[in-house]
Amino acid sequence: MKLDKNEWNDLDRYFRVFESITRRFMGKLEHDKVAKLDVSLAVKNLPVAGLSLLDTVDHLRTNVIPQLSAARGSRYWGFVTGGATPVSTLGDWLVSTFDQNVAKEGDSVASEIEWQTIGWLCELFDLPQTFRGIMTTGATAANFLGACVARQYAGNQQGIDVAKDGVYGLDVEIFSTTPHASMVKSLGMSGLGQRHITRVCPLDNSEAMDVTHLRELLEKSDKRSKIVIASAGTVTATDFDDLVTISELCKEHNAWLHVDGAFGLFERLISGVNGKTKGIELADSITVDCHKWLNVPYDSGVFLTRHLDLLEDSFDVPAPYLVNTGNQPSFMSIGVENSRRFRAFPVWLSLLAYGKNGVKRWIESNIEHAKKLADWIDQSNDYELVHPCRMNIVLFRPNCSGLSSAAADKLTANRMLAINKDGRVFLSPGEWQGDKIIRAALSNWQTDQSDIEIAIQVLKDLARQ
Numbered sequence: 001m002k003l004d005k006n007e008w009n010d011l012d013r014y015f016r017v018f019e020s021i022t023r024r025f026m027g028k029l030e031h032d033k034v035a036k037l038d039v040s041l042a043v044k045n046l047p048v049a050g051l052s053l054l055d056t057v058d059h060l061r062t063n064v065i066p067q068l069s070a071a072r073g074s075r076y077w078g079f080v081t082g083g084a085t086p087v088s089t090l091g092d093w094l095v096s097t098f099d100q101n102v103a104k105e106g107d108s109v110a111s112e113i114e115w116q117t118i119g120w121l122c123e124l125f126d127l128p129q130t131f132r133g134i135m136t137t138g139a140t141a142a143n144f145l146g147a148c149v150a151r152q153y154a155g156n157q158q159g160i161d162v163a164k165d166g167v168y169g170l171d172v173e174i175f176s177t178t179p180h181a182s183m184v185k186s187l188g189m190s191g192l193g194q195r196h197i198t199r200v201c202p203l204d205n206s207e208a209m210d211v212t213h214l215r216e217l218l219e220k221s222d223k224r225s226k227i228v229i230a231s232a233g234t235v236t237a238t239d240f241d242d243l244v245t246i247s248e249l250c251k252e253h254n255a256w257l258h259v260d261g262a263f264g265l266f267e268r269l270i271s272g273v274n275g276k277t278k279g280i281e282l283a284d285s286i287t288v289d290c291h292k293w294l295n296v297p298y299d300s301g302v303f304l305t306r307h308l309d310l311l312e313d314s315f316d317v318p319a320p321y322l323v324n325t326g327n328q329p330s331f332m333s334i335g336v337e338n339s340r341r342f343r344a345f346p347v348w349l350s351l352l353a354y355g356k357n358g359v360k361r362w363i364e365s366n367i368e369h370a371k372k373l374a375d376w377i378d379q380s381n382d383y384e385l386v387h388p389c390r391m392n393i394v395l396f397r398p399n400c401s402g403l404s405s406a407a408a409d410k411l412t413a414n415r416m417l418a419i420n421k422d423g424r425v426f427l428s429p430g431e432w433q434g435d436k437i438i439r440a441a442l443s444n445w446q447t448d449q450s451d452i453e454i455a456i457q458v459l460k461d462l463a464r465q
Ligand SMILES: Cc1ncc(COP(=O)(O)O)c(C=O)c1O
Pocket: 079, 080, 137, 138, 139, 140, 141, 180, 182, 183, 233, 234, 235, 260, 261, 262, 263, 289, 301
């Protein structure tokens, strides 16, 4: 296809294609298989001449779209997957229309919108406005910023500017109980080291931190700096660390406290500031993910910190052509990327359109429906609920009574594969206290009673087979 400067004069051509693909894709979500397990690409080599628009679209329709998952649909319960709402989807479409580079202020209102989005998220979660931050590509990237700024803090305590001089000679100990895999990855990427974690024991039958053990470890530590990584909602058991006690211990030991609340922070809309997340407002930094429970399209994490100056010290590299003339730090000086997508926009638009109450409604509904699924599993002879459902994640496996651990794991893995092959629902695997399990994580705004009934039917059908 040849590109013509006046191509946009025929905008309607693109709208027609867009509309027909979108309508077809959205229309099939409900009935199509949720996941496509056997996929392949039809075009193998780089096209040299390129295709016409018609042929490009035809190729998409025939070869690509039928192989896409219904990740945005109401029965994709793998990982922790939100489905984009209509308004957030509209926002994301418009991000490409606007194509702003939110690196620094000075040429549009986009930076103001990102700052306002951060402020609105703090209001949504009842966090003090002393938290500032930046939109990231996801929770992994936010955890990476957490590792970097904690590293900078540790360096400051020891007279080392880590951003400038590196981690050489840094004397630091990191404490955590059940860090998400992305946090471990972030410690590796930041030079602190994936293996450099002192494991704090969990409480019995829980993934939450035993704070008595943390106290002992902090008292015993002879390192000059300390970092504690806590969880507000672990990815398997949805456990919450005791953040009030942990923050007190951190204060006592001048330790940095980073809390990964990728999806758990949304629970604050349900039980409030004195509920499961109590004390998170005392953290030095927090990770949250909007492409999980805020149900915006992917590429939407958030990093919040009470120490924006340290974040800027970690990421700012002056260059004459990038000089900042505004009153706020440039986003490129407080995060990884220089050029940045206008990723705050779908979040901002969602908050504008749905408000706090709208978000709260789908969080409540997901929790209610997860409990319904868990109750059915708990009463079924064919399945075992392996952990009580306390939020939006259901942990279960087929009834394994009388089986060896290896046989139970095999049955569980096979059943999970069979569920995903069946295609009416998509789940992901997990592990609970050494045993393989199946996880159903409900975080999609559309999931309702009819989806629970379909999932129960799938579980019944497969147990019968
Ligand atoms: C607690 C927690 N932290 C971090 C992540 C990583 O999020 P992302 O995939 O958006 O990078 C997840 C993903 O499930 C999570 O549950």
